[in-house]
Amino acid sequence: MTKSIPAKKYNIQTGETIYTAKAKCPELIIVPPNYGLYMQCSRAFGDILREYSPLVEQYSIDEYFIDFTNMGRIYADPVEAAYIIKERIKEELGFTVNIGISTNKILAKMASELKKPDKVHTIFPHEIADKMWCLPIEELFMVGRATAKKLRSRAINTIGDLAQADLKMFKLFLKSHGVLVWNYANGNDISPVRENRRTMIKGIGNSTTISFDVEDKTTAHLVLLSLTETVASRLRQAEYCACLVSVSIKTNEFYSCSHQRKLASAKDCTNAIHEIACELFDELWKGEPIRHLGVRVSELCRNYFMQLSLFERDYEKQRAVDRTVDSIRERFGPDAVFRSSFLNSGVRFRSGGTIDDEEYPMMSSVL
DNA sequence: TCTGGGGTCCTAGGACCC
């Protein structure tokens, strides 16, 4: 998943396979992730930050924005304050952080990523040319693999090249995304630091890479069930129903495709969602060996009351079963009860899901 | 060159309506 700083010295990349990483460094130590611990650290980190400003936004599990506007009355210099915060985190929580300081979020974020670890950087507007424009285009927020390739094909290799390119040409070339990255390259961003509003989530999905190639419909349906178990229970826990179900496939040749269906009435039953997922799968699958399967629900609405359909079956009994199973799993653990169809099947009876949906920070690629 | 799993947003084409 990611590399430590000592591992980086061996040129080990984030997302590299364990096999090639071990080739580069045979004594490499591989540690499984521990999201419970990360969440705990993340919260403690946020608690400290909130002592320094009333306006703190969590951006991801390991990133926060702090609005320091008007804090000049208490801290003469934001850089000085950053050092105080950074040292406190190191002392009290035992890990290091990088802090980026500027006049808006994009510049602060770019500054925070300059040199690691345990550093404080600024990229104020007058420093953009010196500190940011020399960087390769890939370093700019929102320039991923695809955009980088397009930019480099136009001889735009650094953030400075992008900043000085003609905006009109960019509109034609990369549409709205072109305008966005051009603005970021120039340090233009007016997005406010926001309270972590409890935004409506847009969708819930789980997917898994199967440890063997699936070549028959029955096994595929069972994997879809194990994914739907988690998706549907997360959906119910969040108190939503969904109006759209989608299924995605990746074949053993890495070809991916997806299929979705809008529902006549919103649903949250495991069985109902699974049934639709299977229909979608059957329509989509052409018989290739499958490496990866995904189930996703979206177009969510609250589940407090719902429109029933005259033409569909009554799901109330099914919902009662789901509620019962959910409560058994809540009281006695997620493996307290599971479907016998998984017995001796080689398929896990539940797959995917985050450890604690309630508290997991919602990621967004928008500042 | 495709690691894996969780998301969000955008775009383009087609169907359909008046």
Added chain:
DNA sequence: TCTGGGGTCCTAGGACCC
């Protein structure tokens, strides 16, 4: 049978984030 212009909704795929 297709005209023209306005619109919405649905679907599939791609791009980005951590």
